[in-house]
Amino acid sequence: MTALADRAARAFEAEQPRRDWVLVGLWIALVVVAVVWLAPFVFIVFTSLKSTAEVMGSSAFAPPRDPQYANYAAAWGRGRFGTTVFNSAVITIVKVPLGLMISAMAAYALACMRIPGGKLILIGVLFGTMIPFQVMLAPLFTLVNGLHLIDTYPGVILPYIAFGIPYQVFILHGFFRGIPVELNEAARIDGASHATIFLKIFLPLSLPVLAALLILDFVATWNEFAMALVLLQDRDMWTLPLGLSAFQGQFSRDYGQLNAAIVMTVLPATIVYLIFQRYFVSGLTSGAVKG
């Protein structure tokens, strides 16, 4: 016992100074790499405030001498940001809460009610988390076209909901399963319906998970490009990513404005992320890594 304690103490003493030194080195390395990691953002913001002449004449790392805030106004108009931001906002605001509600209802049914073939449905849902929807762009276009929903909000919101269901049901099902069965049974004996139990007990209990999924889904929907490209062909229906892609095609030599357009596209998701950071991590990892 003394020998072990002795060895532990010695290991601790020998370890202490060396460990600090390693940690300092590690910290410096991590900070340096982080600066490199963030450098593109600084470069983009600097460029967005420069005139074309200054972009060509000055160093990329030089802050703008005479900030051209007009680049933002010009890019806003040329890139039709008013239209694309509005469309992205409508689609995101409708899709995210609606999709999450539908997923939560299904997750509750699968977790807490005895449903014939429930296990099979769950596997089918899990399967959907892994299938690349890029594979289905053409038939999706055919389907939505057949329903006369091309260039409409429902035409893109419904597929978005469909492709959000697997991950959300998977995560929420896992969470609902962790809630003691007795809670549900007691409420049932008191005469509560499943709808009541779901709304009054399970939803409030799962608020942290719902918040995490809400934030993740907000960013995913806001950023979605491939499906929008296929389902929204009319310029008046374009979302923000479609607008940025077209802007790049047309005005890629207007460096200042192009970079202003990038900043305006990236900013909303960045702000949401910086405010709700911790929810991202919990949302991503609550289902993915548990063992």
Add this chain to the structure above:
Amino acid sequence: MTPQRLMQDDRLQAVLLLGPAIVIYLVFAIYPMIDVVVLSFQKWNGLDANRQFVGVGNYVDIFTRDPVFWRAFRNTVIWTALSLIFPPLIGLLLALGLNQPIFGRNALRAAYYLPVIIAPIAVATMWRWMYDPFFGLFAQILTALGRPNWIQDWLGNKDLALYSAFAAHVWQSAGFSMVLFLAGLQGVPKTLIEAARIDGAGRWDVFRHVTLPALRTTITIVLVLAVISSLKAFDIVYGLTGGGPAQATQMLALWAFTQAMQIFDFGRGSAIAVVLLVITLSVVVPYLSWTQRREESQE
């Protein structure tokens, strides 16, 4: 039935709760997946009332008469292989570093994760500008370092373009692996690490014999997700190069899209998509059965 009775009927409630999700999922996710298989055996321009059945004709076409298909296939394989190495490795190193008690580690984690939340199409637009051979970031850095002769047309050179595009993908996705590894590291038993250290094990020994085995599940998940996301590679390539120059960055997902939505050969586009689907399933099905088995053994 009175409304009260209605609400007491379990079967009806199950239908009401589960129904919307099932209907939307079946119509907008499962049906298109089946339809893509059907379409792959047909000739269709996307508009005609009639779809003409051509058997395996589209598959014969893409395998024997379409050099771009093989180009895209090769690029997808390269992209996937690189995706299995670089983002997970960088993510693991960052996670190991940021799992230590160091100053400002939450801010550092946030910095590394930031690119993950940016739209891939915006990342593509950013990097395309950074790769500009005249005024872009990389040209400026090399000039500042006194190596202007190292400047390349990063996206215009067909030997480089694929790797240039991949670099942008690494920047965007390493933070995602990092977060998964950080979560995995929470599951490494601290007592085991302390015990090993007391026994005189060095850092490397602890990593090899304690940390790494404990991370096995996480590593599997990160790698499977890396494969799946690289098979989906679409936005970033579309935005950076559009598949060019000379198809040097063409990928299966993008080529399937181009065939169907731009050349209006829905049959061929779908056949390419089905090939991609089969490759995906060959990764997903074993993974899912592994997950099922693991869960059952835990219960």
